[in-house]
Amino acid sequence: MIVMKFGGTSVESATAIARVATIVSARLDRRPVVVVSAMGKTTNRLLAIAKAAAEGQQSEALRQLEELREYHRSEAVQIVREEDKAELDQLLDEHFTELSQMVAEIAQVEEFSPRMVDAVSSMGERLSSRIVTLGFRHAGMDTVHVDSRAVLVTDTRHTHAAPIFQRTYARMRETVAPLAEKQVVVMGGFIGSSQDGTTTTLGRGGSDYSASIIGAGIGAEEIQIWTDVDGMLTCDPRIVPGGYRIKTISFAEAAELAYFGAKVLHPATVLPAVEKNIPVLVLNSRNPEVSGTRIVKETVHCRNVIKSIACKTGITVVKIQSLRMLMAHGFLHRIFEVFDRFQTPVDMVTTSEVSVSLTIDNDSNLDDIKDELSRIAEVEVETNRAIVCAVGDNVRGTPGIGARIFRALSGINVLMISQGASQLNFSFVIDATELRPAVQSLHDEFFSTLDPEVFA
Ligand code: ASP
Ligand code: MG
Numbered sequence: 001m002i003v004m005k006f007g008g009t010s011v012e013s014a015t016a017i018a019r020v021a022t023i024v025s026a027r028l029d030r031r032p033v034v035v036v037s038a039m040g041k042t043t044n045r046l047l048a049i050a051k052a053a054a055e056g057q058q059s060e061a062l063r064q065l066e067e068l069r070e071y072h073r074s075e076a077v078q079i080v081r082e083e084d085k086a087e088l089d090q091l092l093d094e095h096f097t098e099l100s101q102m103v104a105e106i107a108q109v110e111e112f113s114p115r116m117v118d119a120v121s122s123m124g125e126r127l128s129s130r131i132v133t134l135g136f137r138h139a140g141m142d143t144v145h146v147d148s149r150a151v152l153v154t155d156t157r158h159t160h161a162a163p164i165f166q167r168t169y170a171r172m173r174e175t176v177a178p179l180a181e182k183q184v185v186v187m188g189g190f191i192g193s194s195q196d197g198t199t200t201t202l203g204r205g206g207s208d209y210s211a212s213i214i215g216a217g218i219g220a221e222e223i224q225i226w227t228d229v230d231g232m233l234t235c236d237p238r239i240v241p242g243g244y245r246i247k248t249i250s251f252a253e254a255a256e257l258a259y260f261g262a263k264v265l266h267p268a269t270v271l272p273a274v275e276k277n278i279p280v281l282v283l284n285s286r287n288p289e290v291s292g293t294r295i296v297k298e299t300v301h302c303r304n305v306i307k308s309i310a311c312k313t314g315i316t317v318v319k320i321q322s323l324r325m326l327m328a329h330g331f332l333h334r335i336f337e338v339f340d341r342f343q344t345p346v347d348m349v350t351t352s353e354v355s356v357s358l359t360i361d362n363d364s365n366l367d368d369i370k371d372e373l374s375r376i377a378e379v380e381v382e383t384n385r386a387i388v389c390a391v392g393d394n395v396r397g398t399p400g401i402g403a404r405i406f407r408a409l410s411g412i413n414v415l416m417i418s419q420g421a422s423q424l425n426f427s428f429v430i431d432a433t434e435l436r437p438a439v440q441s442l443h444d445e446f447f448s449t450l451d452p453e454v455f456a
Contacts, residue, residue, distance in 0.1 A: 001030070001031045001032070001033060001177065001180050001181075001218055001219070001220045001221065002027070002030045002031070002032050002033070002215075002220050002221060002222045002223070002224060003032070003033050003034075003035060003211050003212075003214050003215040003218075003220045003222075003223045003224065004023075004024060004027070004032045004033070004034050004035070004224045004226060005034075005035040005036070005037075005189060005207060005208060005210070005211035005223070005224065005225050005226060006020050006034065006035070006036050006037065006132075006226045006285060007037045007207065007208075007225075007226070007227055007228070008037040008038055008039065008040050008041065008042070008043075009040065009227075009228045010036075010037075010226055010227070010228065010285040011036050011037065011039050011040075011128055011131075011132060012039050012040035012075075013039075013040070013075050014075045014076070014078035014079045014135075016285075017075070017079050017131070017132055017135040018079055018135065018139070019285060019286070020034075020036075020132065020135075020226070020285060021079075021135055021136055021138075021139035021141070022139070023226070023285060023288050024136065024141065024184060025139060025140070025141060026288075028141070028184070030221075030222075031180050031181060032180075032184055032185075033176060033180050033184075033185040033187065033214060033215075033218060033220070034132065034136075034184060034185065034186045034187070035186075035187050035188070035189045035207060035210055035211040035214060036125065036128050036129050036132050036186065036187075036188060036189060036207070037124070037125065037128065037189050037190065037207040038123075038124025038125050038127070038128050038188075038190070039071075039072065039075065039124070039127070039128045039131070040071075042068065042071075042072075042123075042124035042127070042128070043121050043124045043190075043204070045064065045068050046068070046099075046120050046121050046123055046124055047117070047120065047121055048064065049061045049064045049065050049068070049099075049103060049120070050102070050103065050106055050112050050116070050117070050120045051112060052064065053103045053104075053106040053107040053112075054106050054107070054110055054111060054112040055110075056107065056110065058103065058104070058107040061103050061107065062100065062103060065096065065099055065100060065103060069092060069096045072092060072127055072131065073088075073092055075131075076088055076092075076131045076134065076135070079131075079134070079135040079138050079139075080131075080134045080135070080138055081134070081137060081138045084134050084137060084138070087134065088131075088134060091127075091130050091131075092127075095123055095126060095127050098123075099120070099123055102116065102119055102120055106120075113158075114158035114159045115158045115198065117158065117159050117201075118158045118159060118161075118191075118198075118199050118200050118201045119199050121190075121201055122149075122188075122190070122191040122199045122201055124190075125148070125188030125189055125190045125191050125207070126147075126188055126191065128188060129145060129147075129148075129186050129187055129188035130145055132186050133145040133186045136184055136186060141184050142182070142183045142184065143183060143184045143185075143186060144179055144183045144184070144185055144186070145185075145186050145187070146175065146176055146179065146185050146186070146187045147187075147188075148187045148188050148189070148191050148192060148210065149191055149192060149193040149197075149199055150171070150175070150193075151168065151171040151172055151175055151176060151187075151217075152168050152171075152191070152192035152193070152210065152213065152214075153167040153168045153171065153192060153193065153194070153195060154168075154192040154193065154194055154200045154202070155194065155200075156194045156198070156200065157200075158200055158201075159201060159203065160201075160202070160203040161192060161194070161200035161201060161202055161203075162202075163192065163202070163213055164195070165213075165272070167195075168192075168213060168217055169216065169217040171217075172214060172217025172218050173217065173218065173219075176214065176217065176218050177217075177218040177219070180218060187210075187214065188207075188210075189206065189207025189208070189209075189210035189211060190202055190206040190207045190210055191210075192210075208225055208265060208269040209269050209272075211223055211225060211269070212269045212270065212271070212272045212273045212280065213272050215272070215273055215276075215278050216272035216273060216275065216276045216278065219276070220278055221278070222278065222279050222280075222281060223273055223278055223279070223280045223281070224280075224281045224283055225265065225269070225280060225281065225282050225283065226283050226284070226285040227282060227283070227284060227285070228284060228285065228286055229282075229284055230245050230284045230287055230290045230292065231245045231246060231247075231282045231283070231284070231290070231291075231292040231293030232245070232246045232249060232254065232257065232265070232282055232293040232308060233245055233246065233308065234246060234306075234307070234308050234309065234443065234447050234455065235308065235309045235310075235439055235443045236309075236310065236311055236439070239311060239435060239436055239439050240436060240439045240440045240443055242443075243308075243443065243447075244447065244450060244455040244456060245290070245292075245293065245455065245456040246293050246307055246308060246454065246455060246456075247291065247293065247294065247453070247454055247455065247456055248293070248294045248295075248296060248300045248453075248454060249293060249294070249295055249296075249300060249307055249308075250295070250296060250297070250298065250299050250300050250393055251270050251273075251274045251280075251295055251296065251297055252299075252393065252422060252424055253300075253307050253308070253391050253392065253393055253424055254270055254280075254295045255270055256310075256389065256391045256420075256422065256424050256425045257307075257308055257310045257389070257391050258270070265280075265282060265295075270295060273295075274297060277297050279294055279295060279296050279297075280294075280295040281293065281294050281295070282295070291456075299393045300393065300454060301453075302392070302393070302394060302451050302453070302454040303451035303453075303454075304392070304394075304446065304447065304449075304450065304451050304454065304455070305392050305394040305395060305398045305401055305446065306390045306391065306392040306394075306395070306401075306442075306446040306447075307391055307392040307393070307454070308390075308391050308392075309388065309389070309390050309391075309439055309442050309443055309446070310388075310389045310391060311386055311387060311388045311389065311435060311439055312347075312361065312386065312387045312389075313386045313432050313435065314361055314384075314432075315347070315359050315360075315361055315385040315386055315387050315429065315432075316359065316360050316361070316363055316366065316381060316382065316383050316385065317357055317358070317359050317381070317382040317385050317415065317416065317429060318357070318358055318359070318360065318366075318369070318370075318373075318379065318380075318381055319355065319356075319357045319379070319380040319381075319382070320335055320355065320356045320357070320358075320373055320377045320378070320379055321354060321355040321356075321377055321378045321379075321380075322354055322355075322376060322377035322378065323354055324376075324377075331354075331356070331376075332351070332356065334376055335356055335358075335373065335376075335377075338369055338372045338373055339358075339360070339369060341372075342365035342368055342369050342372075343365070344360050344362055344364075344365050344366075344369060345360065345361075345362065346358045346359070346360055347359045347360065347361060347387065348387060348416060348418050348427055348429065349418070350416050350417065350418050357415075357416050359385070359387060359416070359429060363383075366381065382415070384431065384432045384433075385415065385429050385430065385431060385432060386429070386430055386431070386432040386434075386435045387427055387428070387429055388427065388428055388429075388430060388435070388438055388439060388442070389425050389426070389427040390405060390425060390426045390427075390442060390446070391424055391425045392424065392425075393424060395419075395423060395424055395425060395426060396422075396423035396424060401426065402426065404445055404446070405426055405442065405445075407445070408441045408442045408444070408445040408446075409428075409438055409441065409442070412430055412434050412437065412438050412441075413430065413431065413434065414428050414429070414430060415428075415429045415430060415431070416428060416429035417429075
């Protein structure tokens with residue numbers, strides 16, 4: 001059995017779904033379980049609709065809802081068998097009636113609670129998975145839909161629920177695996193339900209995570225993440241073109257890269273797969289012949305020291321300084337307690353005895369954080385920064401990498417430097433305006449020759 005996950009752009013239209021059907025048809029002997037995202041930008045559109053409703057624009061919300069329905073109908077109708085048209089109409093009716101009831105409820109209470117966010121945003125995957133099921137039948141496959149909410153059990157932290165693995169895996173083994181022996185199973189990513197049956201979601205971009213959980217649950221031999229890029233690259237093509245495809249990368253390297261902005265893969269994705277030692281492949285649904293990037297548990301032998309340069313913009317640096325804290329313990333504790341209280345993840349940290357610099361990429365509670373921290377220290381905030389991160393298993397244990405990095409960066413103002421405990425990466429913060437030259441010059445330095453076993 002394999003898991004094949006297709007993201008929003010891979011199922012955004014009738015043409016795209018037909019392409020997915022062709023890709024899946026060619027792999028029936030591997031007994032695929034297919035996991036899909038919402039079609040195109042549906043999740044964003046659903047959230048915008050609910051927000052409009054909460055702000056009292058109910059008629060605007062209903063107008064947009066009608067547009068969304070028409071989008072799903074007009075694409076789906078092209079890939080549904082004549083005898084399934086009634087089923088399509090019925091499922092559209094059911095889902096959009098439920099949605100308009102939710103919109104009415106939100107408009108009435110003028111509030112969009114996390115529980116309601118999940119109920120609304122889950123609709124994207126609930127719809128897409130049903131439509132893809134019909135599309136697969138149309139393409140001649142024996143296909144069955146499984147509602148992920150019946151098998152993916154989570155806690156109740158709405159909008160970022162965590163799976164309850166044991167229960168989830170038991171249900172996947174009992175229901176999904178036996179079905180997959182005989183039919184192509186199609187499931188929605190991103191969604192699950194709590195133990196009392198309330199709909200939950202795993203957080204934005206969570207379909208990759210679903211694929212990994214499902215793969216681990218059914219004991220898949222491989223998890224394929226189908227995207228619209230040829231795999232993971234040596235640098236971010238949006239920043240610097242001309243990067244090379246990485247053929248094989250270790251889980252540890254991929255996790256570091258995902259964390260620091262490689263949009264290809266959600267960081268948490270790899271965890272359930274790593275635990276069960278299941279390889280994850282990143283593949284391109286528009287270019288299925290390309291062998292993509294294979295993410296494996298063990299270290300990949302490579303003659304290049306760096307595998308990839310990732311970066312992340314929209315970074316805010318918070319600089320915290322307190323002379324009062326000289327030789328005092330508990331300073332870091334007090335600082336992190338504040339970020340914790342305002343539910344703001346900290347990405348990179350550097351410290352000296354009396355000062356701490358850290359980066360965050362979510363500014364929404366920054367004012368409160370700043371106020372709280374100001375009680376114990378002087379606080380300065382710098383916005384519009386970027387993190388650049390050079391990743392490779394060989395970073396650990398190869399002398400002179402720091403020197404090469406800083407030579408490549410001469411002329412660029414480096415604001416923070418860090419090498420994490422994994423020692424797989426060198427990360428630093430620069431002004432976002434210097435991102436392009438910095439990445440270009442690092443890429444020139446580390447990828448002028450390539451190990452042909454690892455890069456394409
Ligand atoms: N549809 C969800 C989102 O847009 C989940 C996903 O695409 O992975 O966040
Ligand atoms: Mg996505």
